[in-house]
Amino acid sequence: MLEKHFIDALKKARQIVFFTGSGISAESGIPTFRGEEGLWNKFKPEELANFNAFIKNPALVTEWYNFRREIVRKALPNPGHLSIYEFEKFYDVTVVTQNVDNLHRRAGSSKVLELHGNIERNFCISCGKDAVEMHEKDKSGVFRCECGGLLRPGVVWFGENLPTAIFDAAEVAISKSDIVFVAGTSLQVYPAASLVHFAKGFNCYIVEINTETTPGSYLADQKFEGKSGVHIPAILELVKELKG
Ligand code: OAD
Secondary structure, three states: OOOHHHHHHHHHOOEEEEEEOHHHHHHHOOOOOOOOOOHHHHOOHHHHOOHHHHHHOHHHHHHHHHHHHHHHHHOOOOHHHHHHHHHHHOOEEEEEEOOOOOHHHHHOOOOEEEOOEEEEEEEEOOOOOEOOOOOOEOOOOOEEOOOOOEEEEEEOOOOOOOOHHHHHHHHHHHHHOOEEEEEOOOOOOOOOOHHHHHHHHOOOEEEEEEOOOOOOHHHOOEEEEOOHHHHHHHHHHHHHHHHO
């Protein structure tokens, strides 16, 4: 049910944040992490998404990220991503995402804070240099930097810290925002999930869009149960009526 306070919040708001997770890209054909069809149901994070796993078997981890890169490259932004971009006509919008798939940028969003990195990026574990394009694989099936060091994906792995400047920027954006839309995230991975509590602490109006209930649902002032690719465009239409 649409709450009157939701309509009021949409009318009054100037700055907003979309805090997104893998669910927002599900309708683009990119698998989520948890749930029946989730990646972590089929693969083991401890064998693929941490630094020790990479050092132990760089070829396997490289292959897994190349497999995901292919899926991401073929995917297109869906109506959820595209509507978030369109919200910029009405509000000052910051996207804070846990996704590494680049789809918010490809949809046109101008301020995107990637808490968990970007799958298109790689960097050298020895000299730290960025490598957007991979060079030739060596005989053992791994990519190497010009300096000879191993190239790893520019994503945050389990046990690693989030990029401080980006997390700080996300907190600043949330602290200034009137509404925080939380879309397609299970809110199970910290510290990212803590941002919803942080938003509540700053008295932001919280809207959750998810196909299921999450541990953060109780914090939502307005909840939309269902697909983000359906609900976000519908909210945008409402905004057009209210502000157009
Ligand atoms: P999860 O896979 O944990 O959760 C996806 C959420 O999206 C679930 O709550 C689903 O109900 C919801 N969902 C699925 N399809 C949807 C749709 N079409 N519309 C709206 N909601 C939908 O993904 P994240 O919360 O993003 O971290 O996971 C957080 C982090 O865990 C990821 O960034 C990744 C992973 O390990 C790292 O790689 C560091």
